[in-house]
Amino acid sequence: MRFIAILLLFLLPVGAAWAQGDIHRCTGANGVPVFTDRICSDVNATPVMPAPSSSAQAPVELSQPPPVLCAADMAHLKQAVIDAFAARNPNRLAGLMLWGDDGEQAVVADIRVLGRLMAHPLIDVKVVPADDPPTPSTSALPSPKTGQGEALLVQTESDDGSGATQETRFEVLHQSGCLWLQLQN
Structure with a gap:
């Protein structure tokens, strides 16, 4: 009985505030x-x-689309990569990655690589077979394992200012109903 009385004393201010509106x-x-x-x-x-209106307000137009949290297909994954480059946001690109058992230092290093990659203008994002080997002289990141299905080939301007392209490959993995990018270390 004493417990109920103490509980009521604590709930009384909450109830009064709720009733107040x-x-x-x-x-x-x-x-x-x-x-x-x-x-x-x-x-x-x-x-x-x-006063807040009771009618639903029109959605505010965003300058950038919201980040993709789970790419359902290759078209969505490709568009999410393009959106990340448009936002110049390596963390947004990192949100498309499957990190697995990577330690903190490896993740930070990979995000720095993504930051350097995104410092260059995006030229194109292509879906390629994972078996298709990258051009060794232009690859910024290690190539994915072969025979794993599809990969994304991200083409950016090269570091040297010549207008040449630099290619970076990401393996595409299917897990939990989503498509994920993975860097190979």
Whole structure:
């Protein structure tokens, strides 16, 4: 019985706050702030902030699409890579990676590689067979294991400023209903 009485004492303020409803911040006729549970006009005051509308607001147009958390197919994965480059965000590209048992230092090193990769303008992203070997002189990252299905070939401008392209390959893995990129170390 004592436990129930103590519990009720703790729940009483919560219940009172819930029953109270919204608190409106208003400015009174004399410029003094007024806080009330009634509409500001009921107390001869003006709202400081407009009241929230009950109708659904139109979605705000974003400057960039939201990040892909699970690419369902190659088209989505390819577009997510393009979006990450458009945002110049190596963490967004890292969100498409399957990290597995990589330690903290390996992950940080890979994200730095992604950052250096994204410092160059993107030219193209192609879906290629995983068996297709990269050109050794232009590959920025180690090639994936062969015979694993598909890979993404990311083409960026090279470091030397010549306008040549640099190719970086990512193995594409299917896991948990999603497609993931993986760097080979």
